[in-house]
Amino acid sequence: MPRVLGRRELNRALLARQLLLRRHRMGALETVEHLVGMQAQAPNPPYLGLWTRLEEFDFDEPGRLLHERKAVRMVLMRGTLHLVSARDAVALRPITQTILDGYLRTQRGRDLDGVDLGELREYVRELLAAAPLTDKEVRTALAERFPGHDAERLNWAARCMLPLVQVPPRGVWGSSGLARHTTLDAWLDEPFAEPDAERLVRRYLAAFGPATVRDAQHWSGLTRLDEVFARLAPELVTFEDENGRVLYDLPDAPRPDADVEAPVRFVPEFDNLTLSHADRARIVSEEHRKRLFTVNGIIRAAVLVDGFVQGMWKAEAKRGAATLRIEEFAPIPAAAREELTAEGLRLLEAAYPKAADREVVFTR
Incomplete structure (x- = not known):
């Protein structure tokens, strides 16, 4: 019979692979690749996610990677925006394109009756290859090229069909401005890799395992991964969770004991x-x-105590003062509150170095 892994054992395995049991001496690019990208609907969360995982994290480093085109922001897993390395962008998009193709087959996609999707795709490809544009600029051009059709719907369809990247300064810490897009091939001038679902599953297990097939599908947005796991089965080990579900894992991946100490951590939005x-x-x-x-798709920033989510947090700086507010889901023990206060002050110092005053506040 397979060994049963309890909730705390799975927790410690996840924390170890997510670099949250201790801080690591790694560069931002190496870390982003280890995590198979970082979800990035908002510009700042990946920076905070790197800070909470790494020693001596430089908030300017990811921005440099974006400007140097060693990292990009683009839609990948689950059809959501991720910060990934350039290497992963060309490797992952051919696999995850099927998710976006599926969107086009939905009712919203069928609303495009009468539109030549091939013509639309090539027109927008040429448009964005010439210069990065905002969505508004693309919609204006589409309204002129395809009169009588909903320009917003056309833009949505083009975004599904084309591998678009958000170009800097969007996504650079401390910068602002509207998102501008161009095509991945125009930005990197690198060929796409052949789709490799088996490699994707191995990397998922390295960063998130042990896991079920359904877990991997939930993370990626892909379907029929049971076929991929079946092919990989000879090189994987299996366990069961407390509900009898089969968990797959890499043989040499870390699986710490359930009683391994887990430090408090601040995990950002959308992590x-x-x-x-x-x-x-x-x-x-x-x-x-x-x-x-939240019901509108926002994933709030989480407070980890003993490895589990025990609250939410939010940091802000106003008029020279930086404040980190912790909303407890249940009373947090005094020792953990002290750890969170110390960790929160370190976060505020790193993220808001110019703030004259810093404070951590607990609420219920």
């Missing part, structure tokens, strides 16, 4: 830590998940 399993019990209870995940 894949809370998004990458169909069963999230290894990191957040269902009761707490309902508070962390």
